[in-house]
Amino acid sequence: xxxxxxxxxxxxxxxxxxxxxxxxxxxxxxxxxxxxxxxxxxxxxxxxxxxxxxxxxxxxxxxxxxxxxxxxxxxxxxxxxxxxxxxxxxxxxxxxxxxxxxxxxxxxxxxxxxxxxxxxxxxxxxxxxxxxxxxxxxxxxxxxxxxxxxxxxxxxxxxxxxxxxxxxxxxxxxxxxxxxxxxxxxxxxxxxxxxxxxxxxxxxxxxxxxx
Numbered sequence: 001x002x003x004x005x006x007x008x009x010x011x012x013x014x015x016x017x018x019x020x021x022x023x024x025x026x027x028x029x030x031x032x033x034x035x036x037x038x039x040x041x042x043x044x045x046x047x048x049x050x051x052x053x054x055x056x057x058x059x060x061x062x063x064x065x066x067x068x069x070x071x072x073x074x075x076x077x078x079x080x081x082x083x084x085x086x087x088x089x090x091x092x093x094x095x096x097x098x099x100x101x102x103x104x105x106x107x108x109x110x111x112x113x114x115x116x117x118x119x120x121x122x123x124x125x126x127x128x129x130x131x132x133x134x135x136x137x138x139x140x141x142x143x144x145x146x147x148x149x150x151x152x153x154x155x156x157x158x159x160x161x162x163x164x165x166x167x168x169x170x171x172x173x174x175x176x177x178x179x180x181x182x183x184x185x186x187x188x189x190x191x192x193x194x195x196x197x198x199x200x201x202x203x204x205x206x207x208x209x210x211x
Contacts, residue, residue, distance in 0.1 A: 036093055036199040041086055043194045045074040048082040048175075056080040056177075061107065061190060064150025073105070075188030076117075081176035084194065088169040091200040094211055098160040098171065103193040104153050106185070111146030114180035115189050119158040121173050125166035126209055133160050133171075141180055152192070160196075167205045171196075 050056060056077070060070040074082075088098070100119060117140055121133040138158035160171060177189060205211050 036096075036201045038197050039089065039091065039200050040195045040197050041089060041098070043084050043086060043196075045191050045193060048074065048084050050082050054079050054081055056082055056191070057188070059188070059190065063105065064107075073190040073192055075190055076177040077188050078177055078179050078184065080188075081174055084173050084175065086171040086173065086196060088164045088167065088171070089198070089200070090167045090205040090211075091202055092164060092167070092169075093199040093201040094164055094166070095162045096164065096199045097162070098164070099156060099197040100158045100160060100171075100173065101154055101156045101195065101197075102175070102191055103195075104155060105151055105190050105192060106144070106149050107187055107190065109146045109149045110144055110185055110187075112143065113183045113185040114141055114143050115185045116141040116178050116180045117155070117157055118176045118178045119173055120176070121158060121160055121171060123160065123163040123169060123171045125164065125169045128165060130170075130172075131163075133158075133163055135159070135161070139178065144185060167209055167211055 048056075057075045057080075059073050059075045061073050062068040062070045086098070086100075092098075100121075102117070119136065119138040121136045121138070122130045123133050124130040135158070140155060140157050142155055157175075158173075163169065163171075175194075202211070
């Protein structure tokens with residue numbers, strides 16, 4: 001065999017082997033998705049729509065770090081509220097739950113005091129009618145243990161169940177700090193971020209608006 005023909009044969013063999021490896025990896029990725037995995041949809045507090053009255057307040061805070069740089073947080077006092085919008089990912093499993101929660105901290109510790117948040121939620125799939133999500137309004141009360149100031153804390157607020165009938169389902173949420181049942185924590189609760197966890201069962205949708 002001419003050496004040049006042999007070199008060409010080897011190059012084509014390597015290319016085919018590489019293509020086969022790529023296909024095997026793709027099949028393994030699809031196999032992984034046979035067992036749904038979690039991902040998150042992130043909503044920055046900068047995207048919150050604040051009302052003309054009873055709005056949470058932007059604060060500059062050093063997160064309790066002595067001499068540290070101050071960063072912007074959104075302070076919620078009792079009765080403060082804000083709206084936010086979430087659109088479901090094309091990878092999200094249809095008719096599954098969106099677990100909405102907030103990332104928060106507080107400026108000072110106070111053991112046994114409490115704060116409470118309420119979530120009002122409506123949702124609609126593409127071309128669907130908006131409707132109140134089952135269970136809304138959701139309320140969650142948290143009792144402080146005296147160690148939360150300056151920590152990164154997460155509070156689960158609502159499981160928005162079985163409303164994503166299509167890709168790009170729209171969720172509209174009103175987040176309100178309401179009065180605690182007893183022992184109200186008097187300072188503001190600082191929101192750092194918010195997001196929702198959800199199950200994915202595909203890399204995306206096969207068509208733009210069809211799973």
